[in-house]
Amino acid sequence: MKYVSTRSGQSLGEFSDVLLSGLAPDGGLAMPEHIPTFSPAELEALRGLSYPDLAYAVMRPFISDIPEADLRALLRATYTAEAFGSPDIAPLTPLGESGLYLLELSNGPSLAFKDMAMQFLGQAFEYVLEKRDQRVNILGATSGDTGSAAEYAMLGKARVNVFMLSPHGRMSAFQQAQMYGLNEPNIFNIAIEGVFDDCQDLVKEVNADAEFKARYDIGAVNSINWARVLAQAVYYFKAYFALNLPAGAEADFSVPSGNFGNVFAGYLARSMGLPVGRLIVASNENDVLHEFFTTGNYHVRPAAQVAKTSSPSMDIGKASNFERYLYLVAGRDAVQTAGWWQEVGEGRPVRLHGTAHWDAVQGSGFAAGRSTHADRLATIRRVDEQFGRLIDPHTADGVLVGEQFQRPGVPMVCLETALPAKFEETVQEAVGRLPERPERFHDIEKGERFCEVMPNDVQALKAYIAAKLDERGEQ
Template identity: 80%
Template sequence: MKYVSTRGTPDLGQFSDVLLMGLAPDGGLAMPESIPAFGPADLEALRGLSYPDLAFAVMRPFITDVPEDDLRALLHRTYRSDVFHSADMTPLTRLGDSQLYLLELSNGPSLAFKDMAMQFLGEIFEYVLERRGEVLNILGATSGDTGSAAEYAMLGKARVNVFMLSPHGRMSTFQQAQMFSLHEPNIFNIAVEGVFDDCQDLVKAVNADAPFKARYEIGAVNSINWARVLAQAVYYFKAYLALNLAPGQPVDFSVPSGNFGNVFAGYLAKSMGLPVGQLIVASNENDVLHDFFSSGTYHVRPAERVAMTSSPSMDIGKASNFERYLYLIADRDGAQTRTWWEGVGRGEPVALHGSAHWDAVTASEFRSGRSTHADRLNTIRRIDREYGRLIDPHTADGVLVGERHLRPGVPMVCLETALPAKFGETVQEAVGRIPGRPERFLNIEDAPRTFEVMPNDVQVLKAYIAAKLGALKGEVSPTR
């Protein structure tokens, strides 16, 4: 399987190449040359597989440059019950006798859904880098959960260093403690004076400097990395198979979404032949995605207009993975996608309503909705009262918006994105008690923290990266 750029570059190499690449040289995102499809018989053959074997079946068509036995071994090392604290990896729980189901994705090391892909990245990075005799310096941006998931996945990886940007003071107390309490020689936490989109723009600016990127061997773990999207597609298959539906019967998914990576993984699964009906994009007050799916116009929200909310991992005004969706809507027209996205970079909207492209959007069966702080509190309280189940505020966004789009006889699977413990203040406000947490995270807020506060300045960031990597090689003195 070869990969191409959403902006037209025809040959980016194979899976291992795009794994280490981050952004494509033309600024676009990696996409497979084609999307293999599973027929009804193929889907039936997946029933009863363990999670790692299911992951192999789903991912193998896209990863053809890794020997079959090696890939199987990698996936079995990744998806273990002692890592994800469940033999089922992603248990599917029905809420009472309703049509609502929770897909539990938050039992991993960082208590967030991003562990499902990030643990795979840790294993595949180590494998590919070892084979190539290379090192990789990961530069990432997080609105809360990507950072800790990436850092836990890369602990002890001798060939990987992590530079993680986060918006200063805009994560939950637990999220900050989870990241900043790590004191590892290959982990560097940077709190940027700005919002998540500023962090994301800094990552893109560094990637756009080709000589710097090459000299310092910069890679990515954000959802722009194709491997993450691919790994996340697996649990859509897992949820569908767990429902034991009749062949071809559809299932709807509601996905809390800010950067569009998690829900795009569902669209990938649908494009592969999984009988997915509606894909519900659940937004918080930062509702640029809801605006698009309800009006046909996508308009980036500038940093000063990104609200600070109680579902902070979705406090995003520019959804990076949306470019992959536009690329497919444009029938893989890289030139058209480049035109749209370069316009986005200039602050121009992507206006599709009434066009042939909007017909493609409609056919893709995306739906959307918006939730507020009051909605989240009410939903957390109601789900706890009616079903005895505590959910975090992001999952509450997904449940509420999913309920609005229920269809008779069609299951609605809501993707759990984090455990309530990560957002204890909001959950306590809703139900009057502090949610429980795994013993390993007791009193984590009191742990010493190591991080660097930095202005929103790409030159300052580059100098910091150069100094730290030079120090690791013994070339210069550390800056702290």
Template identity: 80%
Template sequence: MKYVSTRGTADLGRFSDVLLSGLAPDGGLAMPESIPTFTSTELETLRGLAYPDLAFRVMRPFIDDIPEADLKRLLHATYAPEVFHSKDITPLTPLGDSELFILELSNGPSLAFKDVAMQFLGHIFEYVLEARGEQLNILGATSGDTGSAAEYAMLGKARVNVFMLSPHGRMSAFQQAQMFSLAEPNIFNIALEGVFDDCQDLVKAVNADADFKARHDIGAVNSINWARVLAQAVYYFKAYFALNLAPGAQADFSVPSGNFGNVFAGYLAKSMGLPIGQLLVATNENDVLNEFFSTGVYHVRPAQRVAATSSPSMDIGKASNFERYLYLITGSDAPQTHGWWQDVGEGRPVDLRGSAHWDAVKASGLTSGRSTHADRLDTIRRVDRQYGRLIDPHTADGVLIGERHQRPGVPMVCLETALPAKFEETVQEAVGRVPKRPERFEGIEGLEKHFDVLPNDVDRLKAYVVEKLAGKG
């Protein structure tokens, strides 16, 4: 399988190449040259497979440059019950008899859904770097959960350093403590004076400097990394088969959405032939994506207009992976996608109203909804009272939008984002008690914190990376 950029036709190489490269040289995102599909008969052969074996079947067409036996070994090492505290890895649990289901994605090391993909990245990075005799310096941005998931996945990886940017003062106390309490020689936490979009823009700016990127072996773990999206697609298959539906019957999915990576993974699974009906893009007050799917206009919001909310991991005004979706909507028209993103970069909206592209959006099965602080408090409270299930505020956004769009006789799978312990202040506000946390995280907020505050300046960030790498000798 070869890979191309969403903004050009240049050959980006094969899976291992795009794994290490992050952004394409033209600023676009890596996409496979084509998307293989399963026939209905082939889908049935996936039913009942253990998670690592299902992951192999879903991911193998996209990863054909790694020997089959090695890829299987890496997937079995990644998706182990002792890592995810469940033999199912991503269990599916019903909310009573409501036909609503919670896909549990937060049983991994950092208690967030991003562990599912990030643990795979840790293993596959180590394998590819060892085979090539190379080092990688990961530069990432997090609105809360990517950072801790990446850092936990890369602990002890001798060939990998992690430089993780987060918006200063914009994460929960638990999220900050998870990241900043790590005193590891290959982990560097940067609290940026800005919002998540500023962090994301700096990562892209550094990646766009081809000379700096090459000299300092810069890579990415954000959902701009294709391997992240691919690994996340697997749990849509796992959830669908766990529903035990008749062959070909549809299931709907509601996905809390900020940077569009998680829901795009669902769109990838649907494009591969999984019978997904609706894919719901559940947003908070930062509803750029909801605005697009409601009106056909995608208008990026500047940092000063990104609200700080009680579902902070979704406080994003510019969704990176949305570019991949628009690329597929155009029929893989890279020049069109590039033109749209030039407009976005210059502050102009992408306006699809009345176009064939808007017809393609409406036919794609994606729709959306918006939740507020009051909504998520009410949803957390209701789900706790009615079903005895405590959920975090992001998952509450997904449950609420799932309820609003539920179709009779069609199961609605709501993707869990994190354990409620990561957002205990909001959960306590909703239900009047502090959620339980795993014993290993007791008292984490009181641990010494290791981070540096930097201004929103790309040159200062580059100098920081150079300085820290030089200090490692």
């Protein structure tokens, strides 16, 4: 399988190449030349597979440059009961007789769904870098959970350094402690004076400097990394088969969405032939995606208009993975995609309503809803009272919006995004008690912090990266 850029169609090589490179040289994202599909009979053959074997079946068509035995070994080393709490890896739990289900994705090392892909990236990076005798310096941006998931996945990886940007003061106390408490030689936390979109834009600006990127071997683990999207598609298959539906019967999925990577993975699974009926995009007060799927206008919010909410990992005004979706909506027309994204870059909305492309959007299976602080408090409280299940505020957004789009007789799978312990203040406000937290994170907020606060300035960021790598003799 070869990969191309969404903005030019330029060839980007095979899986290992796009794994290490992050953004394409033209600023676009990597997409496979085509999306392989499973026939109904082939889908049925996947039922009952262990999670590592299911991951192999789903991911293998997109990974042609890693030998079968090696890829199977990487996946078996990734998806273990020790790392994820049980051999089931991603358990599916019904919420009573409501027709709603929780797909538990937050049992990994950092207590967030990002572990499902990031643990694989850690294994894959180590494998590819060893084969190529290379190093990589990961530059990432996080609104809360990507950072800790990436850092936990890359701990002890001799050929990898992680430079993780986060919005200063805009994550939960637990999230900050989880990231900034790491004092590891290959982990560098940088708190940017701004919002997540500022962090994301800095990553893109650094990647746009081809000379700097090449000199310092800059790579990415954000949801712009194709390997993450691919790994996330697996748990849609896992959830579908766990429902034990008749062959071909549909299931719907509600996905808390900020950067669009998690729900795009569901669209990838749907495109591969999985009987996904509808993909429900659940937004918080930062409702850029909700606005698009209800009006046909994609209007990026400037940093000053990104609200600080109680589901902070979704406080995003520009969804980077949305470019991949627009590329497919455009029929893989890279020129059209580049034009749309240029409009985004210039602060103008992308207007699809009334065009043939809007017809494609309406036929793609998406719907959208939004939630407020009061909504998520009420949802956390109601789910706790009715089903004896405590959920985090982002998952509450997904449950609330999923309920609004339930169809009679069609299961609605709500993707859990994090354990409630990561957002204690909001959960306590909702139910009047603190959620349980794993013993290893007891009193995590009391530990020392290791983090550099930095202005929103790309030159300052590049100087910091260069200085740290020069100190280590790794330029």
